[in-house]
Amino acid sequence: MPQQPATLDRLFQALADPTRRAVVERLGRGPAATSELARPFAMALPSFLQHLEVLERAGLVRSTKYGRVRTFRLTPQPLDAVEDWMTAQRRLWERRLDQFDEYVQTLKESES
């Protein structure tokens, strides 16, 4: 079982939506105010704010408010957990494929 199931749940869930991924991509280029983030999306503001909330709960973005403007920035550290999980899986199945290759090689050698 993964070390932090709840964290990984929240992260994968947060990334399972094209709007939220687009926000992560935008914030990867630097901080932005809510209005700027919302502009590319044909979506009511309350729906868009819910997407930002999901990202904030997953720890992928943080926001600060100055006057009436809320600015969001990416906090990409939690993505390490996603990458670590992916890397662990890749290691598992690549090791298995290597073992399969070795097995096929052994068969070939015993045939010749």
Added chain:
Amino acid sequence: MPQQPATLDRLFQALADPTRRAVVERLGRGPAATSELARPFAMALPSFLQHLEVLERAGLVRSTKYGRVRTFRLTPQPLDAVEDWMTAQRRLWERRLDQFDEYVQTLKESES
């Protein structure tokens, strides 16, 4: 916007659950029958089968049936899309951090 939003949606969604991630981890070590996959989970079989369906729809597993036994195997290629997206994001924000470092360096040099 990502190239394959629907595919990435399905993949991230499939991985946003600890049972489904555990199945991916298990199948990373080799194919397994439904009953063997279900054994570690305190879950009604129909609920467990739904998890397998989600993984199959995302293209992460395939199953074949011989007699009454259905065997599942990992088909990890779709995970490339997830890794590609993660890598693209990391590149974005690391480039931005580099630019920030350069900027700080320029400030330091102009001060001294």
